[in-house]
Amino acid sequence: MANTSQSLRRTALLVSAVAVLGLTTACGDGSGTVSSPQTQSGTAAPAGGDPSADGSGTAVSSSSGSDTATGTDSNSSGSSTSTSSTGSGTSTASSTRCHTSELRANVGDNDPGAGQENFPIVLTNMSGRTCTVRGFPGAAFVSASGTQLGPNPVRETSSTATTVTLKPGQSAWAGLTFSNPEISGAKTATPVTLVVTPPDEKDPLKVTWTNGAVPVSGNSSSVRLTVFSAGTGA
Numbered sequence: 001m002a003n004t005s006q007s008l009r010r011t012a013l014l015v016s017a018v019a020v021l022g023l024t025t026a027c028g029d030g031s032g033t034v035s036s037p038q039t040q041s042g043t044a045a046p047a048g049g050d051p052s053a054d055g056s057g058t059a060v061s062s063s064s065g066s067d068t069a070t071g072t073d074s075n076s077s078g079s080s081t082s083t084s085s086t087g088s089g090t091s092t093a094s095s096t097r098c099h100t101s102e103l104r105a106n107v108g109d110n111d112p113g114a115g116q117e118n119f120p121i122v123l124t125n126m127s128g129r130t131c132t133v134r135g136f137p138g139a140a141f142v143s144a145s146g147t148q149l150g151p152n153p154v155r156e157t158s159s160t161a162t163t164v165t166l167k168p169g170q171s172a173w174a175g176l177t178f179s180n181p182e183i184s185g186a187k188t189a190t191p192v193t194l195v196v197t198p199p200d201e202k203d204p205l206k207v208t209w210t211n212g213a214v215p216v217s218g219n220s221s222s223v224r225l226t227v228f229s230a231g232t233g234a
Helices: 002-027 092-096
Strands: 068-071 079-081 103-107 116-125 131-133 138-142 164-166 170-179 187-189 193-197 205-208 214-217
Touching (some): 103 205, 116 164, 116 193, 170 214
Antiparallel strands (some): 068 079, 103 116, 116 170, 131 164, 187 214, 193 205
């Protein structure tokens, strides 16, 4: 009986330790500081545009180069050069980032190739100020009842994150890619909405999805995302 009690206590301690480790891993922001996970029930998790992490604790390669945004701007020729975040808490990217309320989202035309369906997720600065985006969008396909279809897309961690500066009217795009279900044999569903969360924001934007069925489970069903680049992806 004594041996059984000791065994149960050891098992309980082990489960507690694993639970604590799991929380630390899931909630870490890449800086060693534990914070509450940022999630949106039934929609997309915040995108995590931090220059050193993608919001899930996975490192993202960073670039010190510049990027150019395109769009309509009464004070310029339609282009601007990006600045790159230094990774500090007072970086230009964190102090000037675009907020959800300042942005409009849309999905560009499909550019299929090699059995892949490739769509640009476009964010356009609708505010009267210059702001920045950096990193991945959050994204989720949603049914008419508001239920998420399939898991959150996988982030391409090989993507190089750069800070894209958007003057009023300018746009940035991120790639959304998946294998053609007719080729891959994946199980599908047809969403009515793509929910998009701008980098480092919690409030999502909703875009009507008119591009048919998407893979939600089974073979080659992963939907993948890239970081934002300047322009519309057209």
